[in-house]
Amino acid sequence: MSNTLAPYPGLRPFTEDEAIYFKGREVHIKQIIKQLEEKKIVVVTGASGDGKSSLIYAGVIPQARAGFFKSKYSNWLVADFRPERNPLGNLADSLAHKLQLNPEYTKKELSFGFASLINLFKQSDYYINENNAEWKNADDRTRKLRRLKSANLLILADQFEEIFTNSENYTNGRPSNASYVVVNTLLETARIAQREGIPVYVILTMRSDYISQCVAFKNLPEILAASNFFVPRLKREELTQVIEEPAKLAGGSVSRRLVELLINNLQEGFDRLPVLQHALNQLWKLADYGKTQIDLIHLAKLAGISPALLPDADKEEFDRWFVDLEEYKKPYYDTPNVDNVLNTHANVLYVSAYEYMVMHFGWASKTISPFESLQVIKTSFQSLTKIDAGRAVRNRMTLIEIYQIINNPKIAIEDISAIMTVFRLPESTFVRPFVNPDDLSTEYISATSTLDITHEALIRNWKLLQDWNEEEINNVSVLSDFKVQLNRWLSHNKSNDFLLSLGPLTVFGEWYDRANPNKYWLAKYNTNDLSHVEKIEQSARLAEDIEEYLRVSKSFLALQERQKKQRRLLLMISSLLIIILLSILTYWANSERKEAEQQSVLAQEQRALAEQEKNNAVSANQVAEHERQIAKENAEKAIYAKMLSDSARADAERNRLKAETNFRIAQEQTMLASLQAEKARLEKLKSDSLRVIAEEQKRIALMASDSANKLSYLSLAQTLAFKSHSVFEDNDLNLLLALHAYTFNKDHGGRISDPVIYNALRKAYSLVSNEGIINLPIDFPLSAFETTSNEYLVVYTSGIVQKLSLIDGKVSVLQQWKSLELLNSAFFLDKDHLLYSTHSKKLILFTLSSNNKRELKITPNYARAAFIANGSVWIGGRNSTLSEFSLSDNSSDPVREIEFDSRITDMVFVKNSATLFLGLYNGQLFKLPFSSFIPEKIFSNFYRVTAMAYHTQTDMIVVGYSNGYIRTFDAKGNMGSEFLSGKNAAELMCINPSGEKLAVGFSNNLVKVYNFNALYETPLTINDMKQKIIMLDFVTPDQIFALGWDRSIRKWNISSAVYAELIKQKLNRNMSDIEWSTYVGKNVPYHAIK
Amino acid sequence: MFAKKKFNLLFLKIIEMNDENALKISVFLSQSSVDVESLKTDLETVMSRAGLEVVSSQLVGDSDFRQYENNTDALLENSSCSVHILGGQYEKSLSGLPVSVSEIDFQKALQQKDKTEDFHIFVWFPAETSRKEIDPEQANFIKKIRNSILPNMIFSNHESPVAFVEDLRSIMQVDKRHTEDVHQTDVFFIYHELDEHAAEEILRISKDVMEIKGLKITNEINAENYIIEQLQQSKLAVVYFEQMLNWAKNFVPQVWKRYGGASATTPILMIADESIRANHAQLFEAPNVIPLVLVHEIIPLEIKVRLDQLGNLLAS
Incomplete structure (x- = not known):
C-alpha cells in the first residue's frame, strides 16, 4: 500500500484514490447507484459538511468502475466540473478533455443546449451505434475491440450551489444565460439518455439550503422531486465504521474507548463529519502514522479531551509531554473538546506560519516582520470568505486579487504565497491548492492561481477567523450605512448641507482607517450584474467618492472651526469697545455725581441763607420758599443723577468684569497662539530632519538599487528554474531554461548548491538521458551490498540472492542462490554473509561461499540491525537484546546477550576504538566498549532513533531521530552539532568518502543531501523515488546510488556544475528571440549558451 | 438492599x-x-x-x-x-x-x-x-x-x-440474509466478460488440478454481495485480467475494502496477463493482495503453487 495516503483526509473531501478508506456509506452508495440506473440523473443534496462530494468521488465512481453498476459498457468516463464563475466554460473544458475534443468547439456546441451534449457523446469513439451497418457487418474480433474502447459517460456537477452563489451566474433571483444553458443541457441529457437507453448519467451535488432557488430554472424542481437523494445522517454503527475501518485498512487501529468517546462528544448540526475527519487525520499522525494504536492520550494531546479523563499511566505520560510543550500552545488546552481540535490546529499554524516561511523558502523576500505576516494571514482569510446574507461563506480568489486587497507595497506577492503555504501542506489542507510532497514545485503558486478554503467547517470552527469575519461583517455594515449618506450627498449635487457632522465623521473615519476600502475590496461586495473588470472600475469610482466625501466633510468641519474662531475674535474686539464706552460712561457718571454733590452742598448753603432771611420778610419767605423749592428740585435731580450714576457704575462694573474675562480669554488665546507657533516651529524642525533622513534614505536606496539589480537576477534565475519543470514539446527549451537559470545564478553570486537550480538541471537532463535509472530483474528487493565497483549483491523477498554487474546501464546476473522460503527482512553483513528472517519465523545466517545456512535462536523477525566484528555476528532487535553469535562454530545459541531498556533500532561499530554505538526505540543512545561490555548512556530524548551512520576517517557518528532531528557525535560520545531536517524521520543515512556530505533517505521517500560545513543552508532535495528506499550510498564523493522497493536503481550527481556541463553537450541550439522575450524578459540582455 | x-x-x-x-x-x-x-x-x-x-x-x-x-x-x-x-x-x-x-x-x-x-x-x-x-x-x-x-x-x-x-x-437490526449458490471451494476465480476467452482457458486447465469456482463479471448484473459471501467460503481468490486493467484496478480495492482489508482471511491474487504492455504498470498493493504479472501459460501453475503454500502455512 502507498504510505503517502493517510486513511483520513482531514477537511477536504475524499478523492477517488482514497476510495478504499471511505467507509460508513455503503448503503447510501447503493441507493444512489440504483436511482442512476433507473433515472439516469440524481441530485444529491444535504447540509454543508455531510460528505456529498466524498460520497460521489470515493463511493459511487469507484463502485461504478469496479463493475457494481449495471450499465451498457464496462469502462467509465467521468466528466466532472464545478460551476464556479463560468459554468458553461468549465463543463465544456471537462467534457472536451474526456471526449478528446477541441474545447472551443465543445463550448460552441454546448451553447445550443438541449441534445448538444448527447450528440457530442454519440459522435465520439466511446459510443457504439449498434444500428449502423459498420457494427452489423463487423466480426467478433472487431466488435470486441470496439467494446473495449467504449465507455459510459458520467457528468458530475459538483458544488452545484455555485450556480447561485456567484453573481456572474445568478443575480437578484435571475440566472445568467450561461447558467440557464448549462442546466437545460444537463436535464435534457438525462431525459434523452433515459428515453433512448444511452449510457450517459448526470449527478448534481448541492447544498440543501439552495433548494428553493432551483425554481429559477425550468424543470429543475421537477427533477429534484423525482430523483433527489438527501444524504442521511450517519447512524452510530456507521460512524463507528468511519472511525475504525480506515485505520484497520491502513494497518493501524483505534481503541474502542476512543471510538465511543468521539461519537459521544461530536456536536450535532453542521460540520460533524469534517470536524471528525480533521481530528482523525491529526490523531493518525500523532500515533506515528498508525504504528501505535490511536487512543485517548493522543486526543488529549490535541486538546480534544481533558487529561483528567485519561487512565492514570497515560495521564502521567501526558503531564510529562505537556511540560515540554511550547508556551504559546498551552492556553488552547484550557477548554478541551473535540471541536477545539480544529481551532487549536488552525491557531498553531497561524502563529508558526512566519517561521515556516523563513525556514523553507529561500525565494521569498523575507522583508516583512512577523506582525505583518499575521496581518497578511488575516486579510487573506478575510478575502477568502465573503458575507452572504449576514453569514460568512467561502469565496474563491486568485493570489493577485488577495495581493490587491492587501494593498501594501512593502509586501510582495511571493511573500503572501510563502506565508500561506503552511495552510496548504498535506498535514493541514486548509487552503487549496494543496502542496504535493512528491512535487516540490507545487509549493510555488502563480499570481493567477485560485485559492479556496477547503471547507466551511474551518470558517465556523476557527474562533479567530470568526472574529475576523465579525469585523468584516461590521465593516460591510458600516460601508452600507456610509453609502446611504454618500448617495444622499451625491444626489444633492454634493451640497454642504449633506456633509458628515463630527460624530458620523469620526465613526466613518475610524472605519476607513481600519478597513482600508480600496477598489478591490469594494468590488468583492459589488453585487451588480457586471463583468469583473466593470466591477473594479465601478468600485474605483466608489473608492474615490468615499475618499472625497470624507475629505470634503473634514475640510468643511475645519472651515467651520475657523469661522468659530473668527467669531470669537470679533466678540473680543467688541468687548473691548464696550469696555471703552463704559469707561467713558463711568467717567461721566462720576462727574455727574460730583456735580450732584456740589449741587447738594449748594442747596444746603442756600437753605441756610433762606433760614437766615426768613425773619426778614414775607416776600423773602416766598423767595426763600421758591429757593427751597428749587433746592428741593435740585436735590431730587441730584438723587436721580446719583441713582443714574450708581446704575451706570454697576453696569460699568459688570462690563469691566466681563471685559476682564474676555481679556483673560484673549490672553489665553494669545498664549495658545504662541504655543502653536512654537509647535509649528518644532514641526518645521522635524520636517527638516525628516528631509535629511529622506535624503539619506535616497542615498541608501540608490545603493540598494544596485543590490536589487543583483537580487532581481537571482529571482529571475529561480523563476526560470520553476518554468523549466513545465512540459514543452521541444526538450531543448527545458534544457535552455534550466541552463540559463544556472548561469544567471552563478554570474550574480547566487548559492552554488541552490536546491531549486539543482533540481531544475537534474530534471531537465533526465528528459534527454536514460542514464541513472536501471531496473533489477526481480521484484521486491530487500537489501543490497556493493562488493566491488559496479558489482552488487541483492536479496529479494522471494528468497533469491543475486550477484549482479551494473555496467553502462545494463544489469547482468553473475551468480544466483535460491532459498525456497519467502523472506520478511534481510541484511548483508559483508560480502559473504547474509542474515535473513523468513515467513516461517526463522532467523538464518547464510554464508554465500559455502552455501551454509545456520539457524540462530533469537526472537524471530525482530532483528533490526546486525554487523560482524571480532569474529562474531552481533544482532540487535525488538527484544531489546544485543546478541553475539560466534562465527567459528555452528551453534544456534548466542554466546553473549546484553539487555537494554528498549528495542534496538540501529547500531554502528567504531573499529578504531572497538566501540559499538546503539540507538534505542525510547530515544536513548548508548556506547558499548568491547573492552568491558558495560553499556554507557551518552544521550537521551523522547524520540526514537531511526537511523545511524559512521564515517571512519573523521570518526563521526550521525544519528537520526523520529522527530526529524539529526545529531553528530564523536567516537567518545560527545555531541557535535544538531539540526532539524523536517517532520519526517530519517530511514537511511550515508556519508561521502571525504566526510563533507550527508545523504539521508526519509520515510516520505525523499532524499536530501546536507553539507556538514553549512548545515544552515537548505539541502538539495531529490524526489525521484516513488517507493520505499532500500539502500543509499555514495559511490564517489559526488555521486549517490539508491535502490528502491520498486526494483529501480538510480544514480544522481549532486553537483549542479556537472549537470550544467552535461546539458550543454546535449543542447542543439540557443533560445530564439521570441522565446527569450516570452520566458526571460524583454528588458534582460540576450545571452547565448552555444 | x-x-x-x-x-x-x-x-x-x-x-x-x-x-x-x-x-x-x-x-x-x-x-x-x-x-x-x-x-x-x-x-x-x-x-x-x-x-x-x-x-x-x-x-x-x-x-x-x-x-x-x-x-x-x-x-x-x-x-x-x-x-x-x-x-x-x-x-x-x-x-x-x-x-x-x-x-x-x-x-x-x-x-x-x-x-x-x-x-x-x-x-x-x-x-x-x-x-x-x-x-x-x-x-x-x-x-x-x-x-x-x-x-x-x-x-x-x-x-x-x-x-x-x-x-x-x-x-x-442486521440483515443476515444469505445469497444462494455460495459454497466452500479452494479457489474463487473472477474475471471480466471481455477477457472471457483467455480466462476460460485458464479455468479449464485449472479445474484438472484443483477445486476452482469461476465468476464472469458482466455489466448487466451487480454481483457484489455474492462475491463477498463467496470469498468468505474460499481459501484463495484470484482476479484475472488481460485487457481489462481499468476494471481490475478499481474492482480489487473495492472488494478488498468490503471484505475486511488487512484482517481478511482469504488472500487475493491479482494476476495480470503479461502479454499486454500496460499491465506492467504498478498494480494495487495491500496486505492480503498479491499482484503478479505472468505469462499466460504458467498462470494455472502459479495458482496451484500459491494454493499449496497456503495449505502448508495453514497446516504449520
Whole structure:
C-alpha cells in the first residue's frame, strides 16, 4: 500500500484514490447507484459538511468502475466540473478533455443546449451505434475491440450551489444565460439518455439550503422531486465504521474507548463529519502514522479531551509531554473538546506560519516582520470568505486579487504565497491548492492561481477567523450605512448641507482607517450584474467618492472651526469697545455725581441763607420758599443723577468684569497662539530632519538599487528554474531554461548548491538521458551490498540472492542462490554473509561461499540491525537484546546477550576504538566498549532513533531521530552539532568518502543531501523515488546510488556544475528571440549558451 | 438492599415489532441504583414501544447470591444484548457482598459476551446523571468501564432514552440474509466478460488440478454481495485480467475494502496477463493482495503453487 495516503483526509473531501478508506456509506452508495440506473440523473443534496462530494468521488465512481453498476459498457468516463464563475466554460473544458475534443468547439456546441451534449457523446469513439451497418457487418474480433474502447459517460456537477452563489451566474433571483444553458443541457441529457437507453448519467451535488432557488430554472424542481437523494445522517454503527475501518485498512487501529468517546462528544448540526475527519487525520499522525494504536492520550494531546479523563499511566505520560510543550500552545488546552481540535490546529499554524516561511523558502523576500505576516494571514482569510446574507461563506480568489486587497507595497506577492503555504501542506489542507510532497514545485503558486478554503467547517470552527469575519461583517455594515449618506450627498449635487457632522465623521473615519476600502475590496461586495473588470472600475469610482466625501466633510468641519474662531475674535474686539464706552460712561457718571454733590452742598448753603432771611420778610419767605423749592428740585435731580450714576457704575462694573474675562480669554488665546507657533516651529524642525533622513534614505536606496539589480537576477534565475519543470514539446527549451537559470545564478553570486537550480538541471537532463535509472530483474528487493565497483549483491523477498554487474546501464546476473522460503527482512553483513528472517519465523545466517545456512535462536523477525566484528555476528532487535553469535562454530545459541531498556533500532561499530554505538526505540543512545561490555548512556530524548551512520576517517557518528532531528557525535560520545531536517524521520543515512556530505533517505521517500560545513543552508532535495528506499550510498564523493522497493536503481550527481556541463553537450541550439522575450524578459540582455 | 425496591412476579413481555421486516431482539435490562429508577422505567417503556423484547431480573425479596446469579445467567442466555444504566450511587445489596448488583450484572454480561460472538453490551450513562454528584466507588466503576470498552460494547451518554434506543435498535437490526449458490471451494476465480476467452482457458486447465469456482463479471448484473459471501467460503481468490486493467484496478480495492482489508482471511491474487504492455504498470498493493504479472501459460501453475503454500502455512 502507498504510505503517502493517510486513511483520513482531514477537511477536504475524499478523492477517488482514497476510495478504499471511505467507509460508513455503503448503503447510501447503493441507493444512489440504483436511482442512476433507473433515472439516469440524481441530485444529491444535504447540509454543508455531510460528505456529498466524498460520497460521489470515493463511493459511487469507484463502485461504478469496479463493475457494481449495471450499465451498457464496462469502462467509465467521468466528466466532472464545478460551476464556479463560468459554468458553461468549465463543463465544456471537462467534457472536451474526456471526449478528446477541441474545447472551443465543445463550448460552441454546448451553447445550443438541449441534445448538444448527447450528440457530442454519440459522435465520439466511446459510443457504439449498434444500428449502423459498420457494427452489423463487423466480426467478433472487431466488435470486441470496439467494446473495449467504449465507455459510459458520467457528468458530475459538483458544488452545484455555485450556480447561485456567484453573481456572474445568478443575480437578484435571475440566472445568467450561461447558467440557464448549462442546466437545460444537463436535464435534457438525462431525459434523452433515459428515453433512448444511452449510457450517459448526470449527478448534481448541492447544498440543501439552495433548494428553493432551483425554481429559477425550468424543470429543475421537477427533477429534484423525482430523483433527489438527501444524504442521511450517519447512524452510530456507521460512524463507528468511519472511525475504525480506515485505520484497520491502513494497518493501524483505534481503541474502542476512543471510538465511543468521539461519537459521544461530536456536536450535532453542521460540520460533524469534517470536524471528525480533521481530528482523525491529526490523531493518525500523532500515533506515528498508525504504528501505535490511536487512543485517548493522543486526543488529549490535541486538546480534544481533558487529561483528567485519561487512565492514570497515560495521564502521567501526558503531564510529562505537556511540560515540554511550547508556551504559546498551552492556553488552547484550557477548554478541551473535540471541536477545539480544529481551532487549536488552525491557531498553531497561524502563529508558526512566519517561521515556516523563513525556514523553507529561500525565494521569498523575507522583508516583512512577523506582525505583518499575521496581518497578511488575516486579510487573506478575510478575502477568502465573503458575507452572504449576514453569514460568512467561502469565496474563491486568485493570489493577485488577495495581493490587491492587501494593498501594501512593502509586501510582495511571493511573500503572501510563502506565508500561506503552511495552510496548504498535506498535514493541514486548509487552503487549496494543496502542496504535493512528491512535487516540490507545487509549493510555488502563480499570481493567477485560485485559492479556496477547503471547507466551511474551518470558517465556523476557527474562533479567530470568526472574529475576523465579525469585523468584516461590521465593516460591510458600516460601508452600507456610509453609502446611504454618500448617495444622499451625491444626489444633492454634493451640497454642504449633506456633509458628515463630527460624530458620523469620526465613526466613518475610524472605519476607513481600519478597513482600508480600496477598489478591490469594494468590488468583492459589488453585487451588480457586471463583468469583473466593470466591477473594479465601478468600485474605483466608489473608492474615490468615499475618499472625497470624507475629505470634503473634514475640510468643511475645519472651515467651520475657523469661522468659530473668527467669531470669537470679533466678540473680543467688541468687548473691548464696550469696555471703552463704559469707561467713558463711568467717567461721566462720576462727574455727574460730583456735580450732584456740589449741587447738594449748594442747596444746603442756600437753605441756610433762606433760614437766615426768613425773619426778614414775607416776600423773602416766598423767595426763600421758591429757593427751597428749587433746592428741593435740585436735590431730587441730584438723587436721580446719583441713582443714574450708581446704575451706570454697576453696569460699568459688570462690563469691566466681563471685559476682564474676555481679556483673560484673549490672553489665553494669545498664549495658545504662541504655543502653536512654537509647535509649528518644532514641526518645521522635524520636517527638516525628516528631509535629511529622506535624503539619506535616497542615498541608501540608490545603493540598494544596485543590490536589487543583483537580487532581481537571482529571482529571475529561480523563476526560470520553476518554468523549466513545465512540459514543452521541444526538450531543448527545458534544457535552455534550466541552463540559463544556472548561469544567471552563478554570474550574480547566487548559492552554488541552490536546491531549486539543482533540481531544475537534474530534471531537465533526465528528459534527454536514460542514464541513472536501471531496473533489477526481480521484484521486491530487500537489501543490497556493493562488493566491488559496479558489482552488487541483492536479496529479494522471494528468497533469491543475486550477484549482479551494473555496467553502462545494463544489469547482468553473475551468480544466483535460491532459498525456497519467502523472506520478511534481510541484511548483508559483508560480502559473504547474509542474515535473513523468513515467513516461517526463522532467523538464518547464510554464508554465500559455502552455501551454509545456520539457524540462530533469537526472537524471530525482530532483528533490526546486525554487523560482524571480532569474529562474531552481533544482532540487535525488538527484544531489546544485543546478541553475539560466534562465527567459528555452528551453534544456534548466542554466546553473549546484553539487555537494554528498549528495542534496538540501529547500531554502528567504531573499529578504531572497538566501540559499538546503539540507538534505542525510547530515544536513548548508548556506547558499548568491547573492552568491558558495560553499556554507557551518552544521550537521551523522547524520540526514537531511526537511523545511524559512521564515517571512519573523521570518526563521526550521525544519528537520526523520529522527530526529524539529526545529531553528530564523536567516537567518545560527545555531541557535535544538531539540526532539524523536517517532520519526517530519517530511514537511511550515508556519508561521502571525504566526510563533507550527508545523504539521508526519509520515510516520505525523499532524499536530501546536507553539507556538514553549512548545515544552515537548505539541502538539495531529490524526489525521484516513488517507493520505499532500500539502500543509499555514495559511490564517489559526488555521486549517490539508491535502490528502491520498486526494483529501480538510480544514480544522481549532486553537483549542479556537472549537470550544467552535461546539458550543454546535449543542447542543439540557443533560445530564439521570441522565446527569450516570452520566458526571460524583454528588458534582460540576450545571452547565448552555444 | 432489595427491600428498598418493589417486586413483581417474574414475567416476560412480548411486543410485536413495528417494522415487520425487523428481527425480534430481546434485551436484558440490568439492575440499577435507585436514583435512576424512574429513568429505567422510562427506558423500559421506550424499548417496548420500539418493538424490543425486554427482560429483567425481578426476584422476590431475600434471594441469595447463588439464586440471583443463576437467574441472571438464564435471562442473559436468552437475550441478544444487555443494557446497563449507570446511576450516581454504588448500591451493595446482595447478601452482604462488597459489590453492587449493577456491577454483578455487568460482569455477567461480559461473561455472556465471551460465550456468544454476537452478544452486544450497551452501557448508558445519562448526561443528566453525569452532571450530578457521584459516589467515589461508582465513579471508579464507571471509569473502569469507560477505559475498557471492548468490541460489540457501546458506551453512550445520550440525553434521552429515545435516542439511546434508536442507536441500540439500528445496531442490533442486521440483515443476515444469505445469497444462494455460495459454497466452500479452494479457489474463487473472477474475471471480466471481455477477457472471457483467455480466462476460460485458464479455468479449464485449472479445474484438472484443483477445486476452482469461476465468476464472469458482466455489466448487466451487480454481483457484489455474492462475491463477498463467496470469498468468505474460499481459501484463495484470484482476479484475472488481460485487457481489462481499468476494471481490475478499481474492482480489487473495492472488494478488498468490503471484505475486511488487512484482517481478511482469504488472500487475493491479482494476476495480470503479461502479454499486454500496460499491465506492467504498478498494480494495487495491500496486505492480503498479491499482484503478479505472468505469462499466460504458467498462470494455472502459479495458482496451484500459491494454493499449496497456503495449505502448508495453514497446516504449520
